[in-house]
Amino acid sequence: MISDAIINSVKNISSLDVLKIREDFPILKQLIHGKPLVYLDNAATTQKPKFVIDKEREYYEVQNSNIHRGVHLLSQKATMEYEKAREKVMRFINAKYLSEVIFTKGTTDGINLIASSFGEKFINADDEIIISHLEHHSNIVPWQLLCQRKNAKLKVIPINDNGEIIFEEFEKLISEKTKFISIVHASNSLGTINPIKDIINKAHQYNIPVLIDAAQSVQHYKIDVKELDCDFLVFSGHKLYAPTGIGILYGKEKLLEELPPYQGGGDMISSVTFEKTTYNELPYKFEAGTPNISGGICLGAAIDYINSIGIKSIEEYEKELSDYAELRLKEIEKLTPIGTAKNKGAVFSFILDGVHPHDIGTILDFEGIAIRTGHHCTQPIMDRFKIPATARASLAFYNTKDEIDFLASSIKKVFEVFA
Amino acid sequence: MNNELRELYQQVILDHNKSPRNYKKLETATNSSEGKNPLCGDHIHLYVKMNNDVVEDISFEGNGCAISKSSASLMTSIVKGKTKAEAEQLFEKFHDLVTGKISEDEDLTDLGKLAVFQGVREFPVRVKCASLAWHTLHSALKDENKIVTTE
Numbered sequence: 065m066i067s068d069a070i071i072n073s074v075k076n077i078s079s080l081d082v083l084k085i086r087e088d089f090p091i092l093k094q095l096i097h098g099k100p101l102v103y104l105d106n107a108a109t110t111q112k113p114k115f116v117i118d119k120e121r122e123y124y125e126v127q128n129s130n131i132h133r134g135v136h137l138l139s140q141k142a143t144m145e146y147e148k149a150r151e152k153v154m155r156f157i158n159a160k161y162l163s164e165v166i167f168t169k170g171t172t173d174g175i176n177l178i179a180s181s182f183g184e185k186f187i188n189a190d191d192e193i194i195i196s197h198l199e200h201h202s203n204i205v206p207w208q209l210l211c212q213r214k215n216a217k218l219k220v221i222p223i224n225d226n227g228e229i230i231f232e233e234f235e236k237l238i239s240e241k242t243k244f245i246s247i248v249h250a251s252n253s254l255g256t257i258n259p260i261k262d263i264i265n266k267a268h269q270y271n272i273p274v275l276i277d278a279a280q281s282v283q284h285y286k287i288d289v290k291e292l293d294c295d296f297l298v299f300s301g302h303k304l305y306a307p308t309g310i311g312i313l314y315g316k317e318k319l320l321e322e323l324p325p326y327q328g329g330g331d332m333i334s335s336v337t338f339e340k341t342t343y344n345e346l347p348y349k350f351e352a353g354t355p356n357i358s359g360g361i362c363l364g365a366a367i368d369y370i371n372s373i374g375i376k377s378i379e380e381y382e383k384e385l386s387d388y389a390e391l392r393l394k395e396i397e398k399l400t401p402i403g404t405a406k407n408k409g410a411v412f413s414f415i416l417d418g419v420h421p422h423d424i425g426t427i428l429d430f431e432g433i434a435i436r437t438g439h440h441c442t443q444p445i446m447d448r449f450k451i452p453a454t455a456r457a458s459l460a461f462y463n464t465k466d467e468i469d470f471l472a473s474s475i476k477k478v479f480e481v482f483a
Numbered sequence: 484m485n486n487e488l489r490e491l492y493q494q495v496i497l498d499h500n501k502s503p504r505n506y507k508k509l510e511t512a513t514n515s516s517e518g519k520n521p522l523c524g525d526h527i528h529l530y531v532k533m534n535n536d537v538v539e540d541i542s543f544e545g546n547g548c549a550i551s552k553s554s555a556s557l558m559t560s561i562v563k564g565k566t567k568a569e570a571e572q573l574f575e576k577f578h579d580l581v582t583g584k585i586s587e588d589e590d591l592t593d594l595g596k597l598a599v600f601q602g603v604r605e606f607p608v609r610v611k612c613a614s615l616a617w618h619t620l621h622s623a624l625k626d627e628n629k630i631v632t633t634e
Binding site: 426446452481482 | 484485487488491492497500501522523524525526546547548549550552606609612
């Protein structure tokens with residue numbers, strides 16, 4: 065049993081004015097089943113600050129227009145705002161050029177783009193693609209489809225009982241047949257943070273390009289694509305406090321230049337005749353059709369909002385919050401954490417003796433607590449731990465230690481129902 | 484506890500979840516079927532021994548939430564000795580119950596103990612938990628021998 069003194073000493077430090085931050089998120093003020101909302105499903109999607117919501121409203125009230133082709137003022141304004149957002153993303157992840165920042169629908173879209181485009185040009189029969197056992201289905205299925213099309217093979221880096229990839233096994237998987245590595249930065253279901261810098265360095269010794277799935281990391285840690293030296297990196301806007309339906313694919317310019325287009329249509333061309341089409345320059349080559357303009361602009365706004373707090377401050381506070389949550393959950397008898405990596409983010413997957421995760425989810429919902437239950441689109445991980453599902457609490461910087469206390473006491477209530 | 488929650492997790496349901504009846508593999512089964520709820524990870528294997536048109540014996544194995552497990556347990560208890568047509572009829576009525584198509588003041592006597600699942604109608608996402616065992620039974624009786632999913 066951990067003493068109250070230790071808990072209080074941890075609880076009383078805070079590097080962020082969370083109560084002030086919570087004022088920025090209108091949704092957090094509401095009651096669920098008559099109780100204050102405790103939103104702990106941030107790995108699924110994050111809530112939106114008023115600043116972003118206002119931006120969306122403003123766009124549709126005074127700027128709405130199609131971009132890139134209009135000569136009228138509104139179109140010019142919309143184009144400018146959209147391209148300004150691209151620049152904000154470029155600075156946020158420290159990309160070298162604007163041409164390296166491609167707007168997508170989200171992480172899944174970005175991975176499919178690369179699997180399709182890179183796969184089409186560079187993957188042949190008997191080639192091998194490496195992923196890890198920690199991948200979300202979105203970083204498994206596009207590669208399986210590619211392997212089926214090309215008769216290539218998918219290789220999977222195994223994990224240990226803590227949910228960490230086994231680096232030596234990764235090294236063993238690399239061969240002259242390896243043509244691509246696609247790996248998650250932070251696991252959505254276990255919270256494990258992969259040693260992506262080491263993976264990229266190792267891969268580059270063999271000239272193998274690497275895609276990083278940053279869907280669960282870009283909102284928590286400073287991402288610097290130049291320093292990482294990753295070849296591609298993808299993430300979703302909606303997990304970064306922006307709306308759904310917008311995401312980013314970063315790619316090194318030289319590589320993107322070599323890839324064939326993904327989808328054909330308007331905006332991605334420079335000239336079209338029935339005989340021949342020449343493609344537009346980067347990044348537009350990969351942005352066919354009218355994009356999610358307000359989504360892009362709001363992603364820019366979300367980045368402005370995050371910058372106003374500081375990603376480093378967010379990282380520090382979330383670490384504090386995670387340490388506290390770990391302490392509190394450890395106290396609960398009959399709770400088994402799933403995913404106990406040394407290097408772990410603000411994600412807590414767990415199971416309770418004798419209570420199915422789905423029942424935990426329903427009972428907590430009646431306390432106003434939103435958590436996720438199920439396989440979290442990572443069935444291979446569930447199979448690895450021989451469980452059908454977990455309950456998962458995932459944190460964001462607007463969560464408080466009081467909410468963690470309430471989660472812990474409410475989990476105890478679950479046992480009262482299932483006594 | 485909140486009323487809706489109490490309605491959902493009735494004592495009978497909690498009891499059947501804790502000690503499910505007919506929870507075993509039936510070696511003499513003539514029909515069997517598998518059911519899955521991919522989103523929540525519920526999984527049930529149903530074994531049925533038919534004697535002409537009558538469910539002579541029935542059992543199940545599997546993993547799932549309290550609602551799906553107790554539903555399977557109560558279903559196996561109640562359909563034993565019933566004809567195929569009677570079992571299908573019960574399924575229909577049970578489905579109407581959990582989806583809220585039967586109003587509160589209607590007569591639920593022929594549903595017997597299954598009436599405890601009335602609370603499920605307040606929880607649309609849990610309907611598939613409650614009905615998984617029944618869908619699996621439906622498939623076993625038709626001897627379709629395919630995996631049933633409720634998605």
